[in-house]
Amino acid sequence: MKRYIVVIVLFCAVAESISGQFTVTSSSEYIQITDQQDINAIFLFNGINTSTEISYNGTENFEWRKYDNSFVANTPNFSPDDATGYIVFDKINNKPLYHIWVIDYSLYRIGFNGVTTNGDCYKLSLNTNFNVPNLVYYDKNNKQKSLKRTFYVHYVDYTYKDSTWQDIEMNSEHTYPFTDIEINAPKKDVNICISGDNFARAMHLSGDTSICIDYKAIAVECHLSATVEKRSGTNEYLRDNSENNTVKGSGPLIVSLENKSNNPVATFFEWKIYKNSAPQSYNRYNEENIRYSFNETGDYTAVLKVSNADGICTSTDSVRVTVLESLLEVPNAFSPNGDGINDEFRVVFKSLKTYNIVIFNRWGRVVY
Incomplete structure (x- = not known):
């Protein structure tokens, strides 16, 4: 038997108080969800068995009840069932203290039946064939709701940066329900993977939690x-x-x-x-x-x-x-006497392929 603590979605092998109220004993992975409205906590277990227990750590005179007010236990701990809501009930003040819901996640795993592609030069559609059961729960007002299941798309594409093509990790999130997932057309041949859901990721589950497909790129980007x-x-x-x-x-x-x-x-x-x-x-x-x-x-x-x-x-x-337009700048005099001043005759030009120069001395004689 293993004990785990959860901080939002994390677990480890020591049983301690969860938010100061609940302790969980489980031989499988689990998470506690506390961000849903009108319910205090939802527990997802990757399998429920006889060793699975939820305990309340409060000091009140309480008992465990189901949502229909039927009695469950007058001890701090009890063994939960799938798809069932429970109440921590204050017997002294005759009122509910906490509402929780329990789901055996292993009974609602996703079926990744297949994925195909359909795209053009700009966009690519991932046509999915998934079996995604609803994760149904009821809040404290007995209103039926469902947990949102999120999927993740990952592949390594090309991006043009600093005058060179570089690999770039592409990641996106998509909330079910969907049939097609649209992404930008990749610029190179890629292996695209869709994984999920967010609860499987939070529990670090392995196995059939993803599906991948090879795609041969057709989109071009000119530079x-x-x-x-x-x-x-x-x-x-x-x-x-x-x-x-x-x-x-x-x-x-x-x-x-x-x-x-x-x-x-x-x-x-x-x-x-x-x-x-x-x-x-x-x-x-x-x-x-x-x-x-x-x-x-x-x-x-x-x-x-x-x-x-x-x-x-x-x-x-x-x-x-x-x-640029043609330019020719010629010095009108130079004195190659070795004194380091105007010894060199140099013509400045632009947009000229060839030019001819004739140099005369001060008396009009051609010297070059």
Whole structure:
């Protein structure tokens, strides 16, 4: 025989007062519920047998009665039955002190008969076939009520954060009755589990308390990155002046465009690059990643469209590319005499592919 204490929903192997009023002796797990209206406590046992007892710890002259006022016991402890309400009755003042209800939870276990999926590119429905008996009790006013049974959905999905895909634990709670549970369409292949109920979880019950299903993802989420290719020249002005969602710099601007979508669900790729002043005229590519040279001054848009294997689900992302206007700044004099002042002749430029320079001395002769 084991004894347990309960603090809300916890138990251990020592019998002590529950909220200063009740003590429970049980060889199985149990919980005490005290948050329901018009009843002092509901006891759920994972099996009731001859060793199960509930004791009242008060000092009043009392006896145990059932809800119909029939006598149960005039001792502090008694052996309860399933689906029965009991009263701690004050014999001196002829009034009830406490109302409790007892449920043998093992008789109302959930039947996880099956689950199927039905979804699109945005939402996924979990179609459940569960047998969930009502946990019925009566309050002190003899009004029939039911305990709410909560189920838990768990799976590990993808989320795009800090320019990379990361695993994320997805958890949600759903109160019965329901037939379908709707969740966001996962971004990768997942194993989805539905477990329950809240009372089985509180009693740490194992066994048939969950059902799982594998789901092959179809939803795609497009992301891209754009990186300006560096050049070695130190005198190029604003080679890369990129900002959020905009790539900006001097031309010819060579940009590496990289797919960052949720591969391998994202299977097919289409790039379109066009000048914003003429969007109907674009260059199209089907590679996953491309390297593109923007040669002319102006504003451009690079659009990536991805789709899943059957082409039903699509998603797009884009980046703006600005090639700055041409600039050439040439010093009008320099003195390469080794004194450390204006010894070096350096031209500052942007958006120029080539340029020719002729240097004259002060007398008009070509020296370079």
